[in-house]
Amino acid sequence: MLRFILMRILQAVPVLFVIASLTFFMVRLAPGGPFTEEKTIPKEIQERIEKHYGLDQPLWKQYLNYMGNLVRGDLGPSFKYPDFTVGELIRRSFPVSLQLGLAALVIALALGLPAGIIAALQKNTLLDYLPMSTAMMGICLPTFVMGPLLILIFSSALGWFSPLGWYTWSDMILPSLTLGLYYAAYIARLTRGGMLEVLNQDFIRTARAKGASESRVVLKHSLKGGLLPVVSFLGPAFAGLISGSFIIETIFFIPGLGRFFVTAAFNRDYTMVIGTVLFYATLIILLNLLVDIIQAWLNPRTRLE
Amino acid sequence: MTSIHPTEGASLWRDAWRRLARNRMAVFGFVVFTLITLACFGTYGYLWATGGMDATGGKLSQNFLPPSGSHFFGTDDHGRDVFVRVLVGGCISLAVGFLATAVSLVIGVTYGSIAGYLGGRADAFLMRIVDILYALPFVIFVILLMVLFGRNFILMFIAIGAVEWLTMARIVRAQVMALKNTEFVEAARALGYSDMRIIFVHLLPNMLGPIIVYASLTVPAVMMLEAVLSFLGLGVPPPMSSWGVLIKDGAEKIDVYPWLLIFPAIFFSLTLFSLNFIGDGLRDALDPKSSKD
Numbered sequence: 001m002l003r004f005i006l007m008r009i010l011q012a013v014p015v016l017f018v019i020a021s022l023t024f025f026m027v028r029l030a031p032g033g034p035f036t037e038e039k040t041i042p043k044e045i046q047e048r049i050e051k052h053y054g055l056d057q058p059l060w061k062q063y064l065n066y067m068g069n070l071v072r073g074d075l076g077p078s079f080k081y082p083d084f085t086v087g088e089l090i091r092r093s094f095p096v097s098l099q100l101g102l103a104a105l106v107i108a109l110a111l112g113l114p115a116g117i118i119a120a121l122q123k124n125t126l127l128d129y130l131p132m133s134t135a136m137m138g139i140c141l142p143t144f145v146m147g148p149l150l151i152l153i154f155s156s157a158l159g160w161f162s163p164l165g166w167y168t169w170s171d172m173i174l175p176s177l178t179l180g181l182y183y184a185a186y187i188a189r190l191t192r193g194g195m196l197e198v199l200n201q202d203f204i205r206t207a208r209a210k211g212a213s214e215s216r217v218v219l220k221h222s223l224k225g226g227l228l229p230v231v232s233f234l235g236p237a238f239a240g241l242i243s244g245s246f247i248i249e250t251i252f253f254i255p256g257l258g259r260f261f262v263t264a265a266f267n268r269d270y271t272m273v274i275g276t277v278l279f280y281a282t283l284i285i286l287l288n289l290l291v292d293i294i295q296a297w298l299n300p301r302t303r304l305e
Numbered sequence: 306m307t308s309i310h311p312t313e314g315a316s317l318w319r320d321a322w323r324r325l326a327r328n329r330m331a332v333f334g335f336v337v338f339t340l341i342t343l344a345c346f347g348t349y350g351y352l353w354a355t356g357g358m359d360a361t362g363g364k365l366s367q368n369f370l371p372p373s374g375s376h377f378f379g380t381d382d383h384g385r386d387v388f389v390r391v392l393v394g395g396c397i398s399l400a401v402g403f404l405a406t407a408v409s410l411v412i413g414v415t416y417g418s419i420a421g422y423l424g425g426r427a428d429a430f431l432m433r434i435v436d437i438l439y440a441l442p443f444v445i446f447v448i449l450l451m452v453l454f455g456r457n458f459i460l461m462f463i464a465i466g467a468v469e470w471l472t473m474a475r476i477v478r479a480q481v482m483a484l485k486n487t488e489f490v491e492a493a494r495a496l497g498y499s500d501m502r503i504i505f506v507h508l509l510p511n512m513l514g515p516i517i518v519y520a521s522l523t524v525p526a527v528m529m530l531e532a533v534l535s536f537l538g539l540g541v542p543p544p545m546s547s548w549g550v551l552i553k554d555g556a557e558k559i560d561v562y563p564w565l566l567i568f569p570a571i572f573f574s575l576t577l578f579s580l581n582f583i584g585d586g587l588r589d590a591l592d593p594k595s596s597k598d
Contacts, residue, residue: 030453
């Protein structure tokens with residue numbers, strides 16, 4: 001087990017190296033630069049700025065410099081926020097995105113799991129059709145429609161929440177609901193499918209034949225196996241929550257990392273773009289590892305070798 | 306099964322077709338999807354043939370009219386008819402959905418069948434790459450590509466297609482692994498056919514079922530990704546528009562002119578809804594074992 005985890009972490013190093021190089025050359029090959037402005041600035045000033053950030057050196061030398069700093073854990077200064085390093089910007093904005101993502105995940109699990117379990121137990125009744133068609137609608141209703149609709153209802157019409165910003169805890173409700181409902185729909189469908197598969201197995205019939213109570217059959221015997229598809233969905237879901245947060249943060253004007261990333265790419269803030277991509281990649285690799293470990297714990301047949 | 310005709314042979318495709326036709330939700334999805342597609346491309350073709358593309362230009366004096374008899378869905382900020390805009394924008398959304406799926410299909414099927422057919426170390430290496438790519442924040446790369454190299458229709462579906470092929474590769478590989486040791490492949494090999502011919506002429510037709518099922522579920526996923534890109538301001542450039550672009554524009558004015566958001570959103574969601582039902586129906590029909598009912 002420990003060996004498996006170590007191997008995966010070691011494998012991640014070359015992957016991250018390739019990502020860093022790929023992103024580096026991708027942003028550099030793109031037209032435009034961080035200091036190309038609408039209004040032209042005097043040539044000497046432009047050259048001074050570029051020299052200050054080492055942009056006057058040949059590309060391969062810049063690449064080696066960047067990689068050298070990266071090995072020491074230095075992501076460099078931001079080109080667009082001159083007083084901050086990329087590391088500082090990530091440290092400031094990521095907690096906001098993390099709060100949003102965790103709240104959304106809690107909502108998704110709290111709504112999706114019970115809905116899926118009930119639908120599976122009451123198969124082909126109203127209690128199955130109703131939550132499942134709602135879930136299907138949830139999947140087809142994108143967050144960027146749901147978000148404005150929720151704002152329209154709960155802040156414009158009812159005035160319960162403020163439509164934008166991230167100041168008090170009540171500001172968290174609409175954004176995390178928008179993001180969470182979408183994943184609740186997915187989780188409900190997967191839970192239903194997984195539970196149905198397990199409930200048809202012989203050992204469930206045996207448990208029932210022994211006279212085990214319904215709650216014991218569900219909680220003790222089927223839940224662990226039935227949740228497997230949900231757990232394997234969590235890997236992609238984390239990645240989805242991250243990209244979903246780009247949209248939510250744009251709709252609700254939340255100062256999270258997602259908005260910083262999109263703005264940085266538009267501004268050609270080279271170091272900020274590479275730093276953010278690396279940060280996200282590391283995060284996703286670690287979360288996938290976590291998902292694999294949980295999966296092995298739930299299902300001993302998937303051995304970690 | 307209502308009656309049994311002993312003379313009529315049962316084939317996989319005929320059985321599948323029967324199961325699909327009995328699936329009410331799938332038929333409903335198919336009807337809705339066909340109607341929307343015909344309406345979109347019909348309008349586009351009509352405007353193109355009559356040179357009426359500029360007719361969507363509208364009059365500034367007639368901007369932001371609410372829905373009425375002459376403008377079913379109202380008009381937008383330039384006085385353009387929203388009904389026509391939604392139908393024409395649908396063409397782009399649908400085109401991106403299907404073209405990107407086609408790109409992912411070509412890459413995924415080729416990659417997966419080569420890995421599965423070669424087997425052994427080559428397979429282990431190729432699939433390890435897929436595992437690693439799975440763990441990457443690919444959406445971030447699509448966003449990066451679109452930001453850096455500009456909003457461009459062709460780049461868009463190639464970038465999306467290049468992201469969506471991974472699962473297809475895994476499915477095809479598993480199919481090839483299961484089929485490559487069967488007698489008919491052995492027979493083809495004994496006849497001296499090349500590996501490429503065996504893969505594409507002999508194996509491919511035998512795994513069409515799972516491929517069709519997964520491709521049909523990729524289309525709505527791709528359309529959603531297109532809409533996400535549009536929402537971040539990375540959609541097709543104006544004067545083109547897609548449902549994603551229309552939704553983005555509408556979302557900005559929702560408290561004053563709600564029809565600008567509601568109608569494109571209804572068309573978008575309805576299309577995704579019907580595509581998902583078609584995909585689920587195809588899965589139940591072609592691959593009854595994997596359906597979860």
